[in-house]
Amino acid sequence: MNHNAYIPRLAKFIEIKEEVGGARPIKSFRTQFINQNGFSFRSGQCAMLSVFGKGESMISISSSPLIKDYLQFSILKMGRVTSALHEMQVGEIIGIRGPYGNGFPMKEWKGKNLIFIGGGIGLAPIWSVLQTALTQKEEYGDLILIYGARISNDLVFKQELSELKKKMKVYLSVDVEEPDWDEFVGFVPVNVLEKKPSPKNAISITCGPPIMIKFVIQNLKALGFEDEQIYTTVENKMKCGIGKCGRCNIGLHYVCEDGPVYSWTELKNLPQEY
Amino acid sequence: MVNLKELKKEAERILEEGKVKYIIGYERGTNGFWPTPAFIKNPEDVEKLIWDPTCVYNLTRFLVDEKRRKAKEKKPDERPVAIIVKGCDSRALIILLQEKFINREDVHVIGVSCENGGVLDEKKLARRVKGKKALKVEFGEKDKLIVTTEEGKTEIPAEEILAERCLECKANFPVIFDVFLGEKTKRQLDNPFHSLEKIESLSKEERWAFWKEQFDKCIRCYACRSVCPMCYCDECVVDTINFAVTADTPAEEKAQKIKWVEKSPVSSENFVYHLVRAIHLAGRCIDCGECERACPLDIPIRLLNKKLEKEAKELFDYEVGFDPDQPSLVSSFKDEDPEDFIK
Amino acid sequence: MEKTLLKRSFPQWVKKLSSYKILAPVRDGDFWNYEVIDDSNSVDLNYLNTVLSPKKIIFPQREVFLEFSSSNEEGLEIKEVLPDEKSSVIFGVRPCDAKALTLMDKVFGDDLEDPYFLERRNSTILVGLACNTPPSPNCFCLSVGGSTHSKEGLDILLTDLGDKYFVESLTKKGDELIKLAKGTFQEPKPKDKPDAKKIQTDSEKKLKRQIKEIKKVTSELKEMFDSPFWDEESMGCISCGICTYLCPTCHCFDINDEVTSSSPLKGKRVRNWDNCQFPDFTMHSSGHNPRPDKASRLRQRILHKFQYFVEKYQSYQCTGCGRCVSKCPVGIDIIEVVNKVKDYES
Secondary structure (H helix, E strand, O other), X not given: OOOOOOOOEEEEEEEEEEEEOOOOOEEEEEEEEOOXXXXXXXXXXXXXXXXXXXXEEEEEOOOOOOOOOOEEEEEEOOOHHHHHHHHOOOOOEEEEEEEEOOOOOHHHHOOOEEEEEEEHHHHHHHHHHHHHHHHOHHHOOOXXXXXXXXXXXXXXXXHHHHHXXXXXXXXXXXXXXXXXXXXXXXXXXXXXXXXXXXXOOEEEEEEOXXXXXXXXXXXXXXXXXXXXXEEEEOOOOOOOOOOOOOOOEXXXXXXXXXXXXXXXXXXXOOOXXX | OXXXXXXXXXXXXXHHOOOOOOEEEEEEOOOOOOEEEEEEOOHHHHHHEOXXXXXXXXXXXXXXXHHXXXXXXXXXXXXXXXXXXXXXXXXXXXXXXXXXXOOHHXXXXXXXXXXXXXXXXXXXXXXXXXXXXXXXXXXXXXOEEEEEEOOEEEEEEHHHHEOHHHHHOOXXXXXXXXXXXXXXXXXXXXXXXXXXXXXXXXXXXXXHHHHHHHHHHOOOOOXXXXXXXXXXXXXXXXXXXXXXXXXXXXXXXXXXXXXXXXXXXXXHHHHHHHHHHHHHOOOOOXXXXXXHHHOOOOOOOHHHHHHHHHHHHHHHOOOXXXXXXXXXXXXXXXXXXXXXXXX | OEEEEXXXXXXXXXXXXOOOEEEEEEEEOOEEEEEEOOOHHHOOOOOOOEOOOOHHHXXXXXXXXXXXXXXXXOOOEEEEOOOOOOXXXXXEEOHHHHHHHHHHHHHHOOOOOOHHHHHHHHOEEEEEEOOOOOOOOOOOHHHHOOOOXXXXXXXXXXXXXXXXXXXXXXXHHHHHHHHOOHHHOEOOOOOHHHHHHHHHHHXXXXXXXXXXXXXXXXXXXXXXXXXXXXXXXXXXXXXXXXHHHHOOOOOOEEEEEEEXXXXXEEEEEEEEEOOOOOOOOOOOOOOOOOOOOHHHHHHHHHHHHHHHHHHHHOOOOOOOOOHHHHHOOOOOOHHHHHHHHHXXXX
């Protein structure tokens, strides 16, 4: 009997950590399935989280597939379902179905330099691929992270970032001056131009607010990156997650199935409607 | 009778003089003899305009769209929009002005009189011509309509094929206008609220059973809501999303929007949707009948609104849609208002 | 297998099918809709076409996916709710509506299968009725690769020969249905099949509307994404749901949780029809809406049906039933819009 793709598996929260407080809070949730059967996925894939009684929300899996003990989701509080998630405690039950989407083509990137560029919550969808590359460091070239947020409080994975600095190049930024900030001040796309990552044998992976992605891609091209060297992950409103409800399409693609990971070569040929 | 040439001349004049952005009117459609809304920007296109008993649509609905479009533009064109209105449509315009949804200077009103005619009811016409295909309908002399079928022209007394609401019409000619075409003749009101008689004679249980049967047909296409000029709320009871949210709206506010009605088209939800909509239109509905005409399943929706219009008149002596300075029904009171519900 | 059936013997056939749920068009005022039939005498195939297509039987407007309730052990319990109904026979399916179901099969049977749709689809037998004359003045099935007597998606096709039907069984399920009432059918006389063929081909000539040169449309549409054409065409649209809900091929849906009790938590997760013409269809929680205006939504509808679906499944997502044209409250005419696409110079 085929597994019914609409039925979620039950999972419980084993750890909930506040990443960003304030008016637009972000929390990281670690989940464990109640039925211990594994869940294998590729970096860049997402899962539909169910808060029964409220609804579902498609969230990218931010932990690396190499970690078998839990799945991590880093979620910005935005509407009905995400607000309900933010109210939940360790031990409470949600539903998870997935993994959905196409994931990053990491096999094609062996030996290459990987440049991760993120803005705000946009680091979460690319955290998985970053952590995987870091764990398998020998298989890739240089790893660089260029990441920024409006204010330093809005940076996610703050603890992990300071750990990360010991293992790879990490360039952080905030949009405007603030006391005790000694790294770059300015928008992420400008920081990209500043740090001049070389396009030679490199792949760039970017995610963040749509306006940031637009300018990052522009600046990467100015630095000599080809379309096929630029990857991003797109989001759209989703309900079924399996390419049937007709909601998340960009042209003939369904973001839940054919995306969310796109190279600029592919994305530029799709209608700019997202 | 309204002189179509005059109408086109006026339309051409205001476009040539650049007085208006565009004109909302009627043009011949491609589905039989039914019209389609025309949005005329160029003087050459005024030839497309038509005026006959098929011009059923309440075009004031498109003033709502115009307001929304203008709100999104960075440097909006401040000129008014011209609109062709019948008597009923003009009353809808009065409501929009009364509620200060639009300003008087944003609209250039070209009023046309139905005189002894009105607009067609598709089904009544089909039954009257008994299987023959009607090709054209025109206003005739006195109170006759001229129907052209493949077999030639016939004159039919208007009341046999007019829409039900036209037989209860309170405004044969527009009550507000900048330009007036036709004559200010008033057809004798047959019997106000006549269409309610049958349903009012039913007992409460029979009435509930009647509406249950009707609402069980409803597929919640929201055509009734979408076609109504007065249903312009950004935060509708039926929607799960408030359209007025911005990037700064706090998540709590979005999360706290109550789901009053489920999306499922089941009896209970359909009842709530239609009854709440009727109550939200009390004192605002001018009986253009568009909701009923638009319904693909022939649910007699306007009866709900008509009943509330009757109560507004009988209990509060409130006439809807004639005076733009009148306060709205539900936000005003008079000392003489009935108090017999206070025990 | 080919048979004939006298019209007056029709109720006898229906009587023999008591192990199935029978659905057929039933008159309701001025139009028809599919209803469950209890009395074999009331199946009347003397009709035009229904307002709501048979898609509502196989893809209901409300369908329960699962039930959830708080439990003492795990904290929460969910129970899958698959369709559990008697097999059905739908009588009087027009070829356009049957073809539409084959298009939906492509979507719901693709990749991760939809068990709810497939369960109902597999347990429903479709008995079609060829169109002697096009049921609607807005029919245009021929333009989109269909016909007045297309067999796609049907188990049996009936052709009205006047006092009897010419019965063509197209699948094993169709054969079964006929076998259940063997005695009611007759062998066709030599004239019957050619008569049926003539009626079928003659009716094609009676179609009044067409999309001209439709093969050009897909490539034209590719160039027109940013065109002001959509703004002009959508000025009159009121963003209701009639065209999509009445369309036999449209399948967009929503998934909602309906809570019957909040403490202890109890409820159902249901699927409802949804509609790309509603303003909130693509609206994100943040308020961002990729399709905020009528122009982009009309463009999505036309492009999905005449470009994206073609690129993905090599078929138009339209079977020419004409319902959207007949029932649009403001007379927006998909045939005209698509015809204009070819001639539009941006």
